[in-house]
Amino acid sequence: MRTSSTTTRNTPKNMQKSAEGVDAITLLTEDHENVAQMFEQYEALGDRAHASKKKLATQICTELTKHATAEEEIFYPAVRAAGKDKEDLIDEATVEHASAKDLIAQILEMEPTEELFDAKVKVLGELIEHHVKEEEEEMFPKARKAGLDLEALGAQIAERKEQIIM
Numbered sequence: 001m002r003t004s005s006t007t008t009r010n011t012p013k014n015m016q017k018s019a020e021g022v023d024a025i026t027l028l029t030e031d032h033e034n035v036a037q038m039f040e041q042y043e044a045l046g047d048r049a050h051a052s053k054k055k056l057a058t059q060i061c062t063e064l065t066k067h068a069t070a071e072e073e074i075f076y077p078a079v080r081a082a083g084k085d086k087e088d089l090i091d092e093a094t095v096e097h098a099s100a101k102d103l104i105a106q107i108l109e110m111e112p113t114e115e116l117f118d119a120k121v122k123v124l125g126e127l128i129e130h131h132v133k134e135e136e137e138e139m140f141p142k143a144r145k146a147g148l149d150l151e152a153l154g155a156q157i158a159e160r161k162e163q164i165i166m
Contacts, residue, residue, distance in 0.1 A: 023150035024075055024157055025140045031067045032132045035060060039125040053112040057121050061104040064128065066164045068097045070157040078153055079139065082146035089139045096131045100124060 038060045045052050072094065080090045103124045110117050144150070 021151065022154045022158075024148075024153035025143060025150055027154045027157055028067070028071065028075065029136060029140070031063065032136065035063055035067070035128060036132075038063070039121075039128070042121055042125075050112040053117070053121075057107055057112065057117075060121070060124070061108050062166045064100060064104060064124075065166060066161040068100065069164055070160045072097060074156045074160060075143075075153060078148055079143045079146065082143070082148055086139065086142050086146070089134070089142070093131065093135065093139065096127065096134075100127055100131070103127065 038056060042053065042056050042060065045056070076090050076093065079086050103120055107117070107120050107124065110120070112118075
């Protein structure tokens with residue numbers, strides 16, 4: 001998963017940082033960038049880096065689960081309530097989340113030495129890359145124009161993500 005970020009960090013930002021004063025779209029975009037970095041790190045691991053692959057795949061799955069849960073419980077309902085013109089985007093994003101959750105469950109149950117582990121992580125990355133592109137290019141601009149209280153939503157999203165224990 002790649003985004004338009006030009007950052008060269010090798011480690012993801014602290015995903016638990018406070019979002020005080022950060023709007024929801026900025027927070028969600030930062031999540032996208034952090035997960036993109038983790039997918040890139042995964043791709044760079046060698047065939048024998050089984051422990052590192054398991055640890056990083058688990059971290060990716062954890063962060064995606066927290067992100068998706070917060071979006072589904074807080075952000076998507078707010079965007080949906082802001083107008084009917086966004087319903088198709090929300091519906092598609094919800095279906096994409098369901099597909100991602102299915103792959104996440106499979107990855108978490110597997111060992112990196114099993115057949116298809118790397119393939120499932122790669123497909124998850126591709127699915128997320130597609131999902132992020134739609135959110136950032138279509139949904140987020142519409143959400144900004146809708147006049148939502150994005151700072152309040154950002155605080156709610158950050159709080160919800162901290163509550164999720166995996």
